Amino acid sequence: MRLTRKDITEAVGTDVSLADLTDLELLFTSFERLAELDNTPRLNRLCLIDNGLQEISHMEPLALSLRSLTICDQPLKVIASNTFQLPNLEELYIHRNQLCDVSGLTGCPKVRKLWLF
Numbered sequence: 001m002r003l004t005r006k007d008i009t010e011a012v013g014t015d016v017s018l019a020d021l022t023d024l025e026l027l028f029t030s031f032e033r034l035a036e037l038d039n040t041p042r043l044n045r046l047c048l049i050d051n052g053l054q055e056i057s058h059m060e061p062l063a064l065s066l067r068s069l070t071i072c073d074q075p076l077k078v079i080a081s082n083t084f085q086l087p088n089l090e091e092l093y094i095h096r097n098q099l100c101d102v103s104g105l106t107g108c109p110k111v112r113k114l115w116l117f
């Protein structure tokens with residue numbers, strides 16, 4: 001199961017254009033993989049809490065715009081380097097996951113705030 005446009009629309013409302021969206025919080029919405037983020041080119045902040053996210057992928061559309069990312073309470077085990085290239089990311093909150101490998105964080109050279117526990 002993956003994140004859908006419907007999931008995003010339900011979180012932000014139908015009156016918000018995805019192209020203008022700068023902040024997205026998805027709490028307790030069930031999906032295992034990210035998708036549909038190519039329609040959010042201005043997204044600065046993404047918050048994902050307790051979604052059942054199995055992997056971090058499809059982040060390419062957010063590579064230049066994303067500044068803050070929260071991914072917590074997920075069954076994530078690994079952050080792979082080939083899928084986590086966010087050169088402008090400044091804040092990364094990846095706590096309360098099942099991570100045993102975070103070697104992929106090298107793709108985030110501007111991170112100044114990191115929560116990992």
